[in-house]
Amino acid sequence: MKVRHCGAAAVAVLLTLAGAPAAYAQKDAIEITVDVIERLLRAYTAEDSEREKVAAEREDVEARLRQFRECASTFQAAGGAVGGRLGGLGAKAAMKAKCGATSEEAFLKEKEKLEKRPEAAALAAGGFKGGQYLSVKDRILGFLAGGSGYSYSAAERDALNGKKADLNRVMGAEASRMRVAYGPAVADDDRPGRRGRGRRGGVRPNVWTADLTWEHIQDLFSILYLSGANMFEVEYKPGEWTSWEVKESCNPDERTVAERAFIGLDPDTSDYAQWWRVKSIDYFKDESGKEQADTTVLEVLFKYDKDQRQQLAETEAQLAAAKTRQEREALEWLRRLQRGWADLVRARGRMPGEKEANELMVPAYWGMFWNFAALGALFGGQPTAESIKGATVGTPNLTTPAGTFATRQIRFRAQDGGTLEYWLSEQVPGGQAKFQHTEPPAEEEQEAQEGKQVCTVNVTSMELVGKGTGAKSELGVM
Helix, strand or coil: CCCCCCCHHHHHHHHHHCCCCCCCCHHHCCCCCHHHHHHHHHHHHHHHHHHHHHHHHHHHHHHHHHHHHHHHHHHHHCHHHHHHHHHHHHHHHHHHHHHCCCCCHHHHHHHHHHHHHHHHHHHHHHCCCCCHHHHHHHHHHHHHHCCCCCCCCHHHHHHHHHCHHHHHHHHHHHHHCCCCCCCCCCCCCCCCCCCCCCCCCCCCCCCCCHHHHHHHHHHHHHHHHCCCCCCCCCCCCCCCEEEEEEEECCCCCCEEEEEEEEEEECCCCCCEEEEEEEEEEEEEECCCCCEEEEEEEEEEEEEECHHHHHHHHHHHHHHHHCCCHHHHHHHHHHHHHHHHCCEEEEEEEECCCCCCCEEECCCCCCHHHHCHHHHHHHHCCCCCHHHHHHHEEECCEEEECCEEEECEEEEEECCCCCEEEEEECCCCHHHEEEEEEECCCCCCCCCCCCCCCCCCCCEEEEEEEEEECCCCCCCCCC
């Protein structure tokens, strides 16, 4: 069984998703220099390596803990007979002889020790003390993800930009999971009103290396799964697809049309596995002002193992039997999380500029880090029914390029002080017709570009432009 661990790292990600940096003691704050970045890279690599070792050992502890619980449950069920005759000490001795322990405490302590090892390895490899490592790592991840609430001196920015390629190579996956539409990632041009998604604008490598390919895919997945735009999304049925136009009012020269399609269940696997297509067409204007486009097509296989399916079935059974509202809400959130905990086990893609699709290598045990749908559920859980009711501003008929739909319009305050709006509809796959994030007015004065007006309020929208059924593979995966 694969054990999903959400500890200190998850808390740090959650804080970044909320738009606020993690809080560390002042004594832990150190200036980010090239030397500190190189130490951080060594520390991060050591932490990652140790975490892999710990994962295997944690799995062993979990297996022994499950065996103990099963044994203890059986023992206690018959326990009136044994415990009643032998008394407390006698019952404990009998349980230890039969089950190998008298309580879960030893297993929990063993797990606690395991959880401390990755950070200890990082501190040793990077020469950090106390909370210095976590503080520096948090700020660097915030820089890579474009998170709000972080500040850097000019010297720190120079150091970070100079080592950005190395940082993205080592920390890019974690940084991508932290990018959200609550505060769109800032591109190299970080002037107010010039925010971009980084991968747009026609910038294309001469050769799509494995690292560059996955970095490109990470950014695309982040928009679709971690943007906050799909907070109210319901499940797609096999064959259903939707197409969305994503654009920013302060960046009219660029837009993206993104497609999500549930192609179907994989016919060649014994476990439950789903083929999905993610397609994006990034439009931009070249130096002459002519619109150009880059197209990415990716078809990926997400697989649930036997344990994951069993856990989901148990949760659904508990949900059906839930008697209180608190139980239902907790189990509904858990079910949403578990439905997203599928491993990415295969990927085939055609990157911008490529004529043929290529099989992308997915390293063993690596696919679990691509659980973007689960992370979206974990850190973007749905509001309560009362909160949704209070945020409902109307039930308009919304006209989009995909048609006119009866919707429920919901509006919340965003983490950055702006607004988040959703138009939900039962008439479209996924249950949503439009999302819009209006940022607060820019505080800094801006210089108008030649021939353009100053943009003071940026609006990011994600609107349905197409939908349908009967989705088929474009790259020949099934």
